[in-house]
Amino acid sequence: xxxxGIDVGGTNTDAVLLEGDRVVHAVKTPTTPDVTxxxxxxxxxxxxxxxxxxxxxxxxxxxxxxxxxxxVQRRDLTPVxxxxxxxxxxxxxxxxxxxxxxLARLVRGEVFxxxxxxxxxxxxxxxxxTAAIRQAGRRIxxxxxxxxxxxxxxxxxxxxxxxxAARILLAECPGLSVTCSHDxxxxxxxxxxxxxxxxxxxxxxxxxxxRGFMEALIRSEIRAPLYITxxxxxxxxxxxxxxxPVYSFASGPTNSMRxxxxxSKRDDAIVVDVxxxxxxxxxxxxxxxxxxxxxxxxxxxRTLFRMPDLLSLGLGGGSLVAPEPLAVGPxxxxxxxxxxxxxxxxxxxxxxxxxxxxxxLELGARERVADLPASLVExxxxxxxxxxxxGVDRMKTEAAPVPLIAVGxxxxxxxxxxxxxxxxxxxxxxxxxxAVGAAIAQVSGEVDQIFQGLxxxxxxxxxxxxxxERAVRAGADPASLQVVxxxxxxxxxxxxxxxxxxxxxxxxxxxxxxxxx
Amino acid sequence: MAPLxxxxxxxxxxxxxxxxxxxxxxxxxxxxxxxxxxxxYREGTVVSLMDPADLADExxxxxxxxxxxxxxxxxxxxxxxxxxxxxxxxEEVIGQRFRAIMSLEIGxxxxxxxxxxAALLDLPVVDADCMGRAFPEAQMTSxxxxxxxxxxxxxxxxxxxxVVVARAxxxxxxERLSRTACVAVGSIASTCKAPRTGKEVRECAIxxxxxxxxxxxxxxxxxxxxxxxxxxxxxALEGGLRLFAGKIQDVDRRAxxxxxxxxxxxxxxxxxxxxxxRLAFQNEFAVAWLDEAPRATTPDxxxxxxxxxxxxxxxxxxxxxxxxxxxALPAPPILLTPxxxxxxxxxxxxxxxxxVSVFA
Numbered sequence: 090x091x092x093x094g095i096d097v098g099g100t101n102t103d104a105v106l107l108e109g110d111r112v113v114h115a116v117k118t119p120t121t122p123d124v125t126x127x128x129x130x131x132x133x134x135x136x137x138x139x140x141x142x143x144x145x146x147x148x149x150x151x152x153x154x155x156x157x158x159x160x161v162q163r164r165d166l167t168p169v170x171x172x173x174x175x176x177x178x179x180x181x182x183x184x185x186x187x188x189x190x191x192l193a194r195l196v197r198g199e200v201f202x203x204x205x206x207x208x209x210x211x212x213x214x215x216x217x218x219t220a221a222i223r224q225a226g227r228r229i230x231x232x233x234x235x236x237x238x239x240x241x242x243x244x245x246x247x248x249x250x251x252x253x254a255a256r257i258l259l260a261e262c263p264g265l266s267v268t269c270s271h272d273x274x275x276x277x278x279x280x281x282x283x284x285x286x287x288x289x290x291x292x293x294x295x296x297x298x299x300r301g302f303m304e305a306l307i308r309s310e311i312r313a314p315l316y317i318t319x320x321x322x323x324x325x326x327x328x329x330x331x332x333x334p335v336y337s338f339a340s341g342p343t344n345s346m347r348x349x350x351x352x353s354k355r356d357d358a359i360v361v362d363v364x365x366x367x368x369x370x371x372x373x374x375x376x377x378x379x380x381x382x383x384x385x386x387x388x389x390x391r392t393l394f395r396m397p398d399l400l401s402l403g404l405g406g407g408s409l410v411a412p413e414p415l416a417v418g419p420x421x422x423x424x425x426x427x428x429x430x431x432x433x434x435x436x437x438x439x440x441x442x443x444x445x446x447x448x449x450l451e452l453g454a455r456e457r458v459a460d461l462p463a464s465l466v467e468x469x470x471x472x473x474x475x476x477x478x479x480g481v482d483r484m485k486t487e488a489a490p491v492p493l494i495a496v497g498x499x500x501x502x503x504x505x506x507x508x509x510x511x512x513x514x515x516x517x518x519x520x521x522x523x524a525v526g527a528a529i530a531q532v533s534g535e536v537d538q539i540f541q542g543l544x545x546x547x548x549x550x551x552x553x554x555x556x557x558e559r560a561v562r563a564g565a566d567p568a569s570l571q572v573v574x575x576x577x578x579x580x581x582x583x584x585x586x587x588x589x590x591x592x593x594x595x596x597x598x599x600x601x602x603x604x605x606x
Numbered sequence: 607m608a609p610l611x612x613x614x615x616x617x618x619x620x621x622x623x624x625x626x627x628x629x630x631x632x633x634x635x636x637x638x639x640x641x642x643x644x645x646x647y648r649e650g651t652v653v654s655l656m657d658p659a660d661l662a663d664e665x666x667x668x669x670x671x672x673x674x675x676x677x678x679x680x681x682x683x684x685x686x687x688x689x690x691x692x693x694x695x696x697e698e699v700i701g702q703r704f705r706a707i708m709s710l711e712i713g714x715x716x717x718x719x720x721x722x723x724a725a726l727l728d729l730p731v732v733d734a735d736c737m738g739r740a741f742p743e744a745q746m747t748s749x750x751x752x753x754x755x756x757x758x759x760x761x762x763x764x765x766x767x768x769v770v771v772a773r774a775x776x777x778x779x780x781e782r783l784s785r786t787a788c789v790a791v792g793s794i795a796s797t798c799k800a801p802r803t804g805k806e807v808r809e810c811a812i813x814x815x816x817x818x819x820x821x822x823x824x825x826x827x828x829x830x831x832x833x834x835x836x837x838x839x840x841x842a843l844e845g846g847l848r849l850f851a852g853k854i855q856d857v858d859r860r861a862x863x864x865x866x867x868x869x870x871x872x873x874x875x876x877x878x879x880x881x882x883x884r885l886a887f888q889n890e891f892a893v894a895w896l897d898e899a900p901r902a903t904t905p906d907x908x909x910x911x912x913x914x915x916x917x918x919x920x921x922x923x924x925x926x927x928x929x930x931x932x933x934a935l936p937a938p939p940i941l942l943t944p945x946x947x948x949x950x951x952x953x954x955x956x957x958x959x960x961x962v963s964v965f966a
Contacts, residue, residue, distance in 0.1 A: 177764040179683035181642055208792040209678045215765065242681045277680045279638070483914075545858060575926065577859075 090598070091146050093135065093311070094528025095128060096344060096521070097153040100365025100407060100424045101498055102127040103524040104135045106146075112352075114138040115521045117498065120424045124155065124298060128305035136309060146311055148598070151302055151327075152318035152527035154341035156291050156334040160388035163191060167236045168198030169289040170229045172222070172258070173282065174250045175206035175242035178214055184240070184282055189389035196290045198234045201225040205250045206242030213250075214242060222254045226261025238289035240270035240282035245578075246589070266292045273335065276578070280384065280393040287390060288335040295334035299327050316530070320396055321573060322347045322377065323533040323595050338387060339396040342369045344526030346378045346397060349494040351529050352516035358492040359481050359510070362522070363499035365407040366421035370400045370480045373494075377573070395574070400480050404473060406499030408440045412465055417472050431457050440502060443469045449501040474504045482509050496522035532598055533573075534560025537591040545588060549575055552592040565596030610654035610730050615647045618721065620823030625717030626918040627822055627840065628815075628935070630907050632890030633714015633740035634676040635920055638684050639722060646686065646725045653721045656706050656730040658813050661804030666702050667732055668693045669749075669802060670719050671710035673761070673784065674794035675866055676889065676922040684715065686722035688762055688796035693723050695760040696798040699770055708732035708807065710747065710799055712815040713740025713890070714920070719796075731816065738812040738938035739907050742889040744784060745777030746950045748940045749802070752810040756780040760798045763791035812938045818844075826916045836916025837931050847964055849894060849901055850883040850932040851875055851913060857924045870910075870924050872932070883932060885910070887921045892955045894932060902964045903952040905942065907935040934964045 095104045097120060105115045116134040121127040128151075159165045171184035184200050185193045203225065205217035229237060237258055241250040248271035255267045270285040299317070306315060317330035318340040330337060345362045356376040362369045372379040378397030385396045403419020407426045410417055422429035422437055429435040431442040432453025438461075444450050446458040446466045485491060490511035495503045496519045505513050518525060534556040540548035553572060561567050574593035613621075622636035643651075661667065670689055672679065697703055707720040707727070712735040720731045736747040750756065759771040761784055769787040774780035788795045802811070822840055829839035840846060852872040859868035867888050874881040884895045891908040894901045902908050910919045913929040941950050942963065952959040 175682070179681075179685070180764070181645070181685040181687065182638065182683045186641055186645075209675070209681070210792070212792070214682075214792065276677060278683060 092528045093132070093146055093149045093313070094524040094526070094530075095131065095149065095151045096341065096523035096527055097124060097128065097151065097155060098341065098364060098523070099154060099158050100405070100426065102131050103521040104131040105518065105521050105524040105528055106135050106139065107525070107528045112518050112525060115518050115524065117520060119427060123301065125301040125305045128302065129308050132305065132309035132311065136311070146313040148316060149306060149311060149313050150316045150318055150324055150527040150530050152340045152344040152523060152530075153298070153337065155298055156295060157338045157341070157387060159291060159294055160192070160287060160390075163195055163388075165294045166195050166290045167293045168234055169196050169286055170198050170225070170234045170237040171200045171282075171286055172225055172237055172239045172254060173200070173202045174204075174217065174239065174254060175214060175278070176202050176204040178206060178242055179278060182279065184286065186279065187391065188283070192388055192390065196286060198236075199228060199232060201228075207244070207247040207250065209243055209246065211247055217250045217253055219253065219257060222257045223261060226258045229258065229265065230262045235264070236266045236268070236289040236292055238268050238270070238282070238285040240278065240285050242278060244269070244271040245274060245276055245281070268292065272333070275393050277393050280391050283390050284335055284392045284394065287387065287392070288333060291334040292332065295331045299331040302327065318344055318527050318530045320394060321533070321593070321595070322526070322530055324530045335394070338394065341523060342371060342397050342399050343378055344530070345369065345496055345523040346371050346373055346526065347376070347529060348522035348524070348526030349373070349496045349516065350376045351525060352518060352522060353494045353514050355492060355494065355514065358494050358514065359484060360494045360496060361477060361481065361500070361503055362497040363495075363502055364405045364497050365426060365499065366403070366405040366423055368402040368404045368477065368480070368497075368499070370402070370484050371397050372484050398484070400484050402476055402480055404440070404476055404502075406439065406441045406444070406502075410438045410440060410443055410469055412438070415468055415472060417469060417476070440469075440473070440499065444501045470502070470504070473502050474507065477503060478508050481507065485509060495519060529597070531595040532560055532563045532565045533593055533595045534558065534563060534565065535591070535593045537589070539589050543588070545577060548588045548590050549577065549592060552590040553594065556592045556594045560594050560596050564598050566599035567596070570594050570596040608657050608660055610656055612652045613655050613721070613731075615644065617820055618643050618647075618718070620827060621717055621816065621819045622823065623826050623917070624819035624822030625712055625714060626920075627826075627909050627911065628712050628717075628738075628819055628907065629714030629740040629918060629920065630890045630909050631887055631919070631921040632676065632742065633711055633716050634672070634679045635923070636715045636718050638679070639715045639718035642684060642686050642722055643718060643725070646722070651725040653724045654730040655816060656732050658732050658734045658807050658811065661705065661732065661807055663803060663805040665705035665804035666700070667802045667804065667807050668696060668704045668707045668723070669710050669736065669799040670707055670723055671716045671797055671799065672719050672794070673788050673797045676714075676920060677866055678792065678794045679715065680922065682764070682792065682794050684719075684722070685764060686726050688764055689719050689723040690726040691762045692760050692796040692798040693727060695762060695768055695770070696758070696801060699758050699760060700801055704729060704801070705804070706730045706732045708811065709735040709816070711735055711737040711740045712812075712819050713737065716740065717816070717819055732807060733816045734807060734811040734813045735815045736811050738815050738941065739905075740890050741950060744781035744799075746954070748812050748938070749800075749806070749810055750777045751940055751943070751946050751949050754800070754802070754806055754810060756800050759784055759800060761787050761795045763795050765791070767791055812940065830916065837911055837913070837933065840916070841933060844935050845965075846933050846935040848931060848933050849908075849964070850881070850896065851878050852883065852930065854924055854926055854928045854930060857926065859921075866921055868921070872930060875929070885932070886957070888955055889921060891921065893952060893957050893959065900959050902934045903957065903959055903961055904955060905937040905946065905950045905961070906964055907937060909933050909935060936965050
């Protein structure tokens with residue numbers, strides 16, 4: 090089993106080659122504005138190391154923070170037609186309520202609020218106003234909008250209004266990309282609608298990005314199926330993943346933490362991932378990232394995604410350092426480190442320059458930072474150490490010292506001794522832990538269906554069996570299957586004790602299997 | 607007579623946080639009501655708070671609440687127009703104008719319903735409620751414990767359906783009749799309960815509970831700003847007790863008869879490692895068992911709080927894996943009288959347990 094894992098970050102594109110459970114080769118290249126070129130050069134360097142005549146690559150897994158970054162940085166977003174179905178209910182809080190105004194301005198193409206939707210007991214609130222949907226479709230065509238998000242009241246229990254609306258919109262505007270909220274999930278109209286709007290404004294970018302990924306594979310002459318990693322550490326085939334870019338929002342940190350667990354062979358620890366621009370601190374529990382408790386905000390928008398519980402600090406290898414008064418980050422030179430940092434002859438003083446001056450790493454030309462006062466270097470490192478200590482403390486759930494796994498390209502800034510930390514664990518390939526996490530991403534099997542006349546425990550057990558069957562069919566090793574999500578929702582309106590049950594299991598790709606394509 | 611006190615949007619933000627904690631898992635998250643109020647304040651509204659001592663004996667006070675299952679409220683979002691409509695309808699029914707509006711329950715989203723109605727009707731909000739927390743049923747109020755008249759009641763929905771319960775033989779009947787109407791319109795409706803006189807409010811309501819929610823919310827926000835533990839801040843402020851801390855291991859929910867019923871099991875962490883707490887709820891948390899022994903029961907307030915953020919967690923948003931702290935806060939004295947226990951003690955929720963306060 091030979092897999093390539095690639096992580097396309099804001100600063101670096103990392104790639105690793107895994108033979109079974111062994112990291113054979115790892116490379117780090119700068120991310121390029123077009124993404125593709127960076128991946129091609131990473132793959133070139135990676136495959137150059139493969140001895141001629143070795144077998145083909147079985148799978149390529151790409152993880153990317155591209156879509157989150159697009160939202161956070163407000164770029165490459167497509168204006169969306171928001172279609173809310175539910176009037177006269179929920180009228181006082183229209184779509185985009187509680188969005189940051191700058192983001193709403195970019196994404197709000199047009200808002201349509203239409204009569205329809207369902208009660209919790211399955212009855213319609215009022216009949217769907219199909220004429221209004223048709224009119225919305227014509228308006229969307231006139232405006233030349235290319236993406237629509239459809240959210241109907243109680244669609245997770247009854248998706249028919251959304252399905253009908255999508256049909257009408259597509260008939261009126263062929264080629265329109267329509268995201269329906271019931272495909273994304275849960276009860277909670279505003280949060281589900283927010284996720285739907287975010288997805289819709291990213292579908293175009295996801296399509297272009299995925300094409301770029303595929304082109305990179307073709308140019309590198311790698312004929313292996315392409316998978317995109319998801320928030321929960323599993324993969325989806327690229328063709329499927331491009332429809333739902335929101336599902337890969339948090340895959341970067343997830344990959345990094347799963348990679349840290351894999352490389353350190355530790356399942357419970359704090360992971361500190363220092364990248365080019367930010368430091369993500371998360372907690373590993375049983376080898377998986379601890380999930381955020383409540384509502385998760387992305388770029389200031391509330392959603393109900395299951396995401397790793399992360400604390401992000403504006404601290405990375407590219408962070409700008411201002412001497413007087415001393416300030417570290419949050420501004421960063423990002424992927425332009427090799428043009429902007431002092432050690433590369435650039436004008437900016439970055440955390441990397443401080444690290445080189447303190448002999449924590451070898452990079453660029455040390456003589457270019459020889460003039461930095463020793464006291465500045467010392468004070469900067471002390472400040473960074475304090476920032477990390479405070480962050481680790483905030484993420485810990487118990488008072489006892491915990492092990493810390495240091496990963497990421499900027500992890501040279503993590504000192505060997507930190508308050509509240511029992512030991513700082515360094516692992517081989519720590520600079521590319523995220524790519525390793527992508528390469529070891531698992532396959533999942535999911536069931537989301539209504540069970541009738543079964544007690545809750547039996548319904549969940551039945552759903553679990555079905556989910557496991559699906560995961561194994563997708564190529565999972567049966568022995569490695571774990572349940573990662575159980576959710577059940579009583580449907581009071583249906584006869585015979587009906588329960589909507591959702592179970593998700595994940596497992597390692599079976600090494601002797603060519604399944605999963 | 608003290609002048610009316612204008613309430614700032616910042617104070618409403620604090621009331622929302624405090625009320626969510628006082629909701630003991632029910633009453634629905636105040637978030638959506640808060641969004642409505644932010645919108646109304648953006649449009650220039652300022653709602654005033656009235657000291658109940660300033661009510662004249664014969665003043666009429668509207669008691670409002672959004673009735674139904676919290677889960678439904680997450681899809682059919684609360685709208686100021688329906689709660690205002692319920693109040694207007696009550697004025698038509700009784701042929702009198704209201705002097706002010708108060709909340710049925712200070713716990714959860716209903717803490718802000720009078721503010722939403724007041725914004726549209728240009729009336730002040732009385733600093734009081736009749737539960738001091740949240741409860742699922744009509745007879746679980748200080749007004750019921752004082753045997754005040756329980757009718758009439760108006761109930762409206764977004765489709766312009768309206769029901770008047772003109773008379774009811776008892777509080778239980780009022781609950782049954784209004785609940786039936788509520789389920790019929792989709793398990794969510796805006797209601798105006800039996801109108802109260804100023805004298806009844808002064809003598810039988812739970813006074814200054816809006817200020818209490820405001821105080822708790824302020825404390826949580828101040829602790830967060832100072833990077834201190836918001837839960838400790840609430841416990842210190844209100845004389846509460848930390849009952850348990852752990853991780854949600856299982857949640858079993860059933861929607862029955864317009865209520866959200868079920869249990870949550872929490873595995874202990876830190877100083878509670880090796881122990882388990884089980885919580886039973888009917889919209890609100892009713893009983894907490896520590897390793898199978900009853901640890902706290904209603905009417906003591908059993909609140910489940912996000913261990914890190916200090917935000918309350920509702921029975922409809924409980925989820926596997928959440929790290930939570932369970933705390934108890936003292937109940938208003940009227941609920942602790944023998945008559946109060948009859949209305950809101952564990953037996954009123956079907957648990958064959960004697961009420962023993964954790965603060966006894």
